[in-house]
Amino acid sequence: MRLRVIDLDLGVAAQEPLRRRIDAGAATRIDAADLACRLRIVASRGALQSLASRLQPGAGGGREITVTFYGSGDFHHLTASLVATVDEDVTIIHFDNHPDWVRFPATVNCGAWVNRALELPQVRKVVTIGPCSDDLVRPELQFANLGAVRDGRIALFPWRHAPSRVWGRYGSTASYRQEGRHLHWRNLADEDWDDFLGELIAAIPTRAVWLTIDKDVLGPQDACTNWDQGELPLGHLLSAVERLAQERSIAGIDVCGDWSEPLFADPFRAALAWFDHPKAVTPAPAALARNGAVNAALIDCFERVLA
Numbered sequence: 001m002r003l004r005v006i007d008l009d010l011g012v013a014a015q016e017p018l019r020r021r022i023d024a025g026a027a028t029r030i031d032a033a034d035l036a037c038r039l040r041i042v043a044s045r046g047a048l049q050s051l052a053s054r055l056q057p058g059a060g061g062g063r064e065i066t067v068t069f070y071g072s073g074d075f076h077h078l079t080a081s082l083v084a085t086v087d088e089d090v091t092i093i094h095f096d097n098h099p100d101w102v103r104f105p106a107t108v109n110c111g112a113w114v115n116r117a118l119e120l121p122q123v124r125k126v127v128t129i130g131p132c133s134d135d136l137v138r139p140e141l142q143f144a145n146l147g148a149v150r151d152g153r154i155a156l157f158p159w160r161h162a163p164s165r166v167w168g169r170y171g172s173t174a175s176y177r178q179e180g181r182h183l184h185w186r187n188l189a190d191e192d193w194d195d196f197l198g199e200l201i202a203a204i205p206t207r208a209v210w211l212t213i214d215k216d217v218l219g220p221q222d223a224c225t226n227w228d229q230g231e232l233p234l235g236h237l238l239s240a241v242e243r244l245a246q247e248r249s250i251a252g253i254d255v256c257g258d259w260s261e262p263l264f265a266d267p268f269r270a271a272l273a274w275f276d277h278p279k280a281v282t283p284a285p286a287a288l289a290r291n292g293a294v295n296a297a298l299i300d301c302f303e304r305v306l307a
Contacts (some may be wrong), residue, residue, distance in 0.1 A: 001306045003027040006070035008036040009260035017296045037265040040074045043108040067253045077113035078214045091204045096129040096214040097230035104143040116227045119172040127155045132230040160189045197243045208251040215257025224287040245305035
């Protein structure tokens with residue numbers, strides 16, 4: 001396993017347990033703080049190209065599986081760029097409180113990156129696990145890519161959510177059934193987790209999987225993020241990683257969902273953050289320490305299952 005930190009917001013690289021590993025040479029730190037303002041929320045093409053040039057040495061080479069931490073979920077769209085280096089068919093397993101499936105605008109942004117990933121020829125499917133957010137309330141009005149859900153390229157499994165009001169016809173899939181003008185989602189909170197994981201793994205169409213984890217899928221007792229948060233228990237997340245590593249080939253892993261102060265150099269991104277983020281608060285040190293504890297648990301899990 002090769003551990004690296006893309007240091008965009010000056011937070012996660014200074015956090016235990018990552019700082020200790022960077023200091024010991026067990027993890028690589030890539031300085032990208034100068035790009036953060038042009039990558040947060042919406043990525044500019046130039047900033048993505050600059051970041052790619054810094055990640056290039058050793059990226060995707062050899063047999064090592066690269067695990068990348070990069071801070072706030074405001075940067076979750078970097079997943080699409082990381083997956084672009086995979087040279088075989090792959091399924092993305094996406095743990096998040098938000099589906100990130102917006103079709104408009106068709107930019108590289110944190111609410112639409114799933115569609116950018118699906119444009120890659122090697123990405124066969126994206127499986128999103130854990131949403132509880134309002135993105136599923138009247139999703140058509142929020143430009144959700146329900147066509148990809150209907151066609152099986154996106155499978156969405158909320159942790160807990162009421163039926164979604166829709167006008168189109170989307171049939172039924174393994175993750176929902178349509179009754180009239182509502183999509184009735186499977187609520188994983190009501191199911192046996194081990195049974196669900198067995199069904200999930202059996203339905204993955206590729207040998208290789210990419211794991212992307214946004215810690216806002218967890219409750220506030222486990223993580224402190226820039227976004228509204230879900231309810232997936234940490235133990236469920238860790239057991240999912242273990243099962244997927246046992247039964248599929250891991251092509252790569254990325255982790256975001258740490259908190260950082262949103263800083264912007266332009267009013268456009270600042271306005272997007274103001275409308276999308278929950279009311280801004282500065283978390284107490286004890287709240288931020290939860291992220292370090294969760295990252296430590298994730299790294300321990302990765303080191304164990306990828307050994």
